[in-house]
Amino acid sequence: MSILVLKFGGTSVASVELIESAAKIVKSEYEAGNNLVVVVSAMSGATNILIDHVNKINYDDDSEYDVVVSSGEQVTAGLMSICLNKLGVPSRSWMGWQIPIITSDSHRNAAIKRVIPNAILKNFDDKKVGVVAGFQGISSDGRITTIGRGGSDNTAVYIAAALNAERCDIYTDVDGVYTSDPKMTKNVKRLDKVSYEEMIEMASQGAKVLQTASVESAMKHDVDVNVRSTFNPKDMGTKISNDIESDNQAVTGVAYSKDEAKITLIDVEDKPGVAAEIFNKLAESSVNVDMIVQNNFIERKMTNLTFTVPMIELERSIKLLNDLKQKINFSKVLEEKNLSKVSIIGSGMRNQPGIAAKMFDCLSKNNINIEVISTSEIKISVLINREKTEKAVSELHSTFNLDKI
Amino acid sequence: MSILVLKFGGTSVASVELIESAAKIVKSEYEAGNNLVVVVSAMSGATNILIDHVNKINYDDDSEYDVVVSSGEQVTAGLMSICLNKLGVPSRSWMGWQIPIITSDSHRNAAIKRVIPNAILKNFDDKKVGVVAGFQGISSDGRITTIGRGGSDNTAVYIAAALNAERCDIYTDVDGVYTSDPKMTKNVKRLDKVSYEEMIEMASQGAKVLQTASVESAMKHDVDVNVRSTFNPKDMGTKISNDIESDNQAVTGVAYSKDEAKITLIDVEDKPGVAAEIFNKLAESSVNVDMIVQNNFIERKMTNLTFTVPMIELERSIKLLNDLKQKINFSKVLEEKNLSKVSIIGSGMRNQPGIAAKMFDCLSKNNINIEVISTSEIKISVLINREKTEKAVSELHSTFNLDKI
Numbered sequence: 001m002s003i004l005v006l007k008f009g010g011t012s013v014a015s016v017e018l019i020e021s022a023a024k025i026v027k028s029e030y031e032a033g034n035n036l037v038v039v040v041s042a043m044s045g046a047t048n049i050l051i052d053h054v055n056k057i058n059y060d061d062d063s064e065y066d067v068v069v070s071s072g073e074q075v076t077a078g079l080m081s082i083c084l085n086k087l088g089v090p091s092r093s094w095m096g097w098q099i100p101i102i103t104s105d106s107h108r109n110a111a112i113k114r115v116i117p118n119a120i121l122k123n124f125d126d127k128k129v130g131v132v133a134g135f136q137g138i139s140s141d142g143r144i145t146t147i148g149r150g151g152s153d154n155t156a157v158y159i160a161a162a163l164n165a166e167r168c169d170i171y172t173d174v175d176g177v178y179t180s181d182p183k184m185t186k187n188v189k190r191l192d193k194v195s196y197e198e199m200i201e202m203a204s205q206g207a208k209v210l211q212t213a214s215v216e217s218a219m220k221h222d223v224d225v226n227v228r229s230t231f232n233p234k235d236m237g238t239k240i241s242n243d244i245e246s247d248n249q250a251v252t253g254v255a256y257s258k259d260e261a262k263i264t265l266i267d268v269e270d271k272p273g274v275a276a277e278i279f280n281k282l283a284e285s286s287v288n289v290d291m292i293v294q295n296n297f298i299e300r301k302m303t304n305l306t307f308t309v310p311m312i313e314l315e316r317s318i319k320l321l322n323d324l325k326q327k328i329n330f331s332k333v334l335e336e337k338n339l340s341k342v343s344i345i346g347s348g349m350r351n352q353p354g355i356a357a358k359m360f361d362c363l364s365k366n367n368i369n370i371e372v373i374s375t376s377e378i379k380i381s382v383l384i385n386r387e388k389t390e391k392a393v394s395e396l397h398s399t400f401n402l403d404k405i
Numbered sequence: 406m407s408i409l410v411l412k413f414g415g416t417s418v419a420s421v422e423l424i425e426s427a428a429k430i431v432k433s434e435y436e437a438g439n440n441l442v443v444v445v446s447a448m449s450g451a452t453n454i455l456i457d458h459v460n461k462i463n464y465d466d467d468s469e470y471d472v473v474v475s476s477g478e479q480v481t482a483g484l485m486s487i488c489l490n491k492l493g494v495p496s497r498s499w500m501g502w503q504i505p506i507i508t509s510d511s512h513r514n515a516a517i518k519r520v521i522p523n524a525i526l527k528n529f530d531d532k533k534v535g536v537v538a539g540f541q542g543i544s545s546d547g548r549i550t551t552i553g554r555g556g557s558d559n560t561a562v563y564i565a566a567a568l569n570a571e572r573c574d575i576y577t578d579v580d581g582v583y584t585s586d587p588k589m590t591k592n593v594k595r596l597d598k599v600s601y602e603e604m605i606e607m608a609s610q611g612a613k614v615l616q617t618a619s620v621e622s623a624m625k626h627d628v629d630v631n632v633r634s635t636f637n638p639k640d641m642g643t644k645i646s647n648d649i650e651s652d653n654q655a656v657t658g659v660a661y662s663k664d665e666a667k668i669t670l671i672d673v674e675d676k677p678g679v680a681a682e683i684f685n686k687l688a689e690s691s692v693n694v695d696m697i698v699q700n701n702f703i704e705r706k707m708t709n710l711t712f713t714v715p716m717i718e719l720e721r722s723i724k725l726l727n728d729l730k731q732k733i734n735f736s737k738v739l740e741e742k743n744l745s746k747v748s749i750i751g752s753g754m755r756n757q758p759g760i761a762a763k764m765f766d767c768l769s770k771n772n773i774n775i776e777v778i779s780t781s782e783i784k785i786s787v788l789i790n791r792e793k794t795e796k797a798v799s800e801l802h803s804t805f806n807l808d809k810i
Contacts, residue, residue, distance in 0.1 A: 016458050017461075020462070050480065054484070057491060059491035065483070067479060067498050070479075071477075071480050074472060074473070074476045075473050075476050077472065078459075079459070079469075081469045082459065082462050086462060086463075086464035092468070093469055095472075095549075142503060
C-alpha cells in the first residue's frame with residue numbers, strides 16, 4: 001500500500017465549498033487504496049487578516065506573531081477533516097505540536113528539524129487519513145512556530161520524507177510548471193517533468209508555482225513532487241524529481257525578471273577584501289544583489305565591478321556606495337535603469353555544448369543587446385533592455401524548441 | 406504579592422484597539438505589583454464566523470469542531486500578549502494544551518478536570534504575565550477540546566482556583582450585577598456584592614452577566630469573582646463570593662423569563678414511575694422542563710401534573726405527550742401559552758419569614774393572577790400572564806426596597 005502526501009494551497013481551500021471539492025480528490029486517492037496525509041494551507045485571505053491584526057499593533061513580537069498567524073491553518077485542517085469524515089473517509093486533524101513537527105526556535109522563519117511520524121503511521125492501521133495543518137511546528141521549548149510564508153509546501157515535503165511517501169502531490173490553481181510565462185509568449189507548453197535544479201532556477205526566476213525552499217527540501221530528501229491542478233485532478237501535472245531523462249532537450253524553460261538595475265563601480269582598487277567590503281555593506285542594508293561581473297585590467301591594478309539590484313533598491317544602493325567612497329577607492333559609480341534579466345534553464349545544457357552561443361546568436365539576430373552575462377551549470381542569464389523582454393523570451397522559447405515539447 | 410486573574414470577554418476584545426485598551430487595564434494592575442494571569446475570549450464575532458464554516462459542511466464532528474472553533478481564542482491570546490509586551494509588561498501566551506488545562510473527552514462541551522499551574526507560576530519569577538486562551542483545553546488523548554460556549558469565564562475561575570488567586574476579575578461590557586433588568590424597571594441598582602447562590606438563581610433567570618457554570622465552579626472552589634466594566638475599570642463592580650453579609654436585605658434581585666408555556670396533564674394515574682416516564686420522554690428529546698407542580702387527589706388515586714416548557718418547545722412537547730398516552734393513562738392535556746416566570750431571589754429569605762406572603766400580596770394588589778408557584782431556598786418563582794411581566798417586576802422591585810439599596 002502506497003503512502004501519498006497531498007497538499008492543498010490557499011486558493012484550493014479558499015471557501016468551505018472548495019474544501020469540500022478538495023476532499024473529493026482525497027476521497028478518490030483513498031478509495032484507490034492509498035494511505036494518505038493531507039497538508040493544508042490557511043483559507044486564501046485568512047492569513048492576511050491575521051497579519052493585519054498584528055501589524056495594527058505595530059510592535060515586533062515574533063513568537064506571538066506565530067501564535068496568531070498559525071491559527072489559519074488550524075481552521076482549514078479541522079474543516080478538511082470534517083469534510084472527509086462526512087464523505088466516509090475516516091480522518092483526524094494534526095497540529096504541528098501534536099505530530100510533532102519540531103523546528104528551530106527562529107520564530108516567524110523557523111526551520112523544520114524533525115518530523116516524528118509514529119502517531120500518523122499508527123493511524124494508518126485504522127485506515128485513517130491524517131490532515132496536517134501546514135506552515136507550523138513546535139520549538140524545543142514548546143512554543144508554536146511558523147516556517148515562513150508559503151511554508152506549507154515545505155511541511156508537505158518534510159512529512160513525505162518522514163513517512164517515506166511514494167509521492168508528494170502539491171495541488172494548486174495551475175496545472176503544473178510551464179516552459180515560460182504564458183503572459184510573455186503564446187506557445188508555452190506544460191512540462192511533464194522537470195529536475196529539482198531546473199525547478200529551483202525557474203522558481204527564483206519568477207515561475208512562482210512552488211516555494212524554492214520546498215524544492216530544495218525535496219531535493220535534499222529525494223521526495224518526488226507533482227504539481228497538480230485542484231480543478232483538473234485527473235491530470236498528473238508536472239513531476240519534479242531527480243529521475244529526469246534528458247530527452248535531448250537541453251533547455252526546458254525561459255524565465256525572466258523585470259525591474260532590474262545595473263550598477264558599475266569604475267576603477268576600483270584591485271586588492272583582496274574590496275569586493276567583500278562592498279557586498280557586506282549592501283547585505284547589511286538588505287539590498288539583494290544578483291548578477292556580479294568583474295573585469296580586471298591587470299596592468300593598471302584597477303578593476304570595474306558590475307552588479308545588478310532590484311530597481312526599487314537602486315537609489316538606496318547608490319547612497320550606500322557613495323558612503324563607502326572614502327574607505328574604498330573608485331573613480332565613479334555608473335547606474336543604468338530599466339533592465340530585464342532573461343534566463344534559459346535546463347539540466348541538459350551540462351552535456352550539450354554550444355547552448356550559450358545559440359542563445360547569444362538568437363538575441364543578436366533580433367537586435368537585442370546584452371549588457372551582462374552570468375552563468376551557472378544549468379542556467380544562462382543575460383541582462384537586456386527592459387523593452388525587449390517579451391521579444392527575447394519569445395524568440396528564445398522558439399529557438400530552443402520549447403513550443404514543440 | 407497577590408495573584409489576580411483578569412478575564413476579558415468578547416466585546417472587550419472585539420478589535421485590536423479594544424485589546425490595546427484592555428492591555429492598559431492589565432498594565433495598571435501589573436504596576437500595582439500583582440502577579441497576573443489574563444484570560445481572553447475570542448474577538449466578538451470571530452467564533453460565529455468559525456461556527457458558520459462548520460455548519461456549512463452540515464456534518465457532526467465534535468472533535469474537529471473544537472479544533473476549528475478554539476482558534477478564535479488563540480488569536481486573541483497572541484494579540485493581547487503583543488499589546489502587553491509593547492506596553493512594557495512582559496508576557497507570553499498559553500494555549501490550553503501548553504499549560505495544560507486537562508479536560509474530559511466530551512468534545513464541544515468538555516469539563517475541566519485539572520489545571521496544572523506550575524509553568525505559569527514559574528513565569529511569575531520572571532515577572533511575566535501569562536495570557537491564557539479561554540474556552541479550550543486538552544483531552545487525555547491529546548486532542549483540543551472546548552468547554553462549551555461562554556466557557557472562558559469558567560477557564561478564568563479554574564485558573565484562579567489552581568493558582569490560589571486572591572480574586573478573579575471578569576471584565577465585561579456591564580459594570581456588575583443589577584437588582585433587575587433595566588429594560589423592565591427604571592430604578593434598578595447595581596449590587597456591590599451578591600452570593601454565589603443568588604448569582605446562580607439570577608443568571609439562569611436571565612441576568613446574563615456570567616455563565617452559570619462558572620459561578621458554580623467559583624462556589625465549588627471558593628474563588629472570589631468580581632464582575633467589572635472594561636469601560637470603567639476603576640469601579641470594582643459586583644463582588645460574588647460566599648462572604649456576603651445579609652444587610653437585612655431579604656431580597657436582592659427580581660428576575661424574569663418571558664415565553665413560557667404551561668402544560669397540564671389531567672387525571673394522571675397516581676402510581677410510582679409515572680412522572681419519571683413522562684419527564685424522561687421529554688428529556689430524551691431535549692425539552693427543557695422548568696417548574697413542576699403536582700396536585701394529588703388521594704381519594705381518586707389520580708393526580709394533575711403541571712409543568713412549564715419554553716414556548717418554542719410547546720408544540721413538540723404536546724406531540725411527545727400524546728405519543729405517551731397509551732402507555733400512561735391520563736384523560737387530557739391542557740396547554741396555556743404566553744406566560745412569564747417572575748422570581749425574587751435572595752439569600753436573606755432563608756432567615757426572614759413572610760417573604761412569600763409579601764410577594765403574593767404585592768401581585769394580588771396589582772391584579773396579577775398567579776398560575777403556578779415554585780420555590781427554592783433562596784428563590785420564589787411565579788408564573789403569570791406575559792402582558793403583566795413589566796408591572797410585576799417593577800412592583801416587586803419597589804416592594805422589596807431594591808430601588809433604595
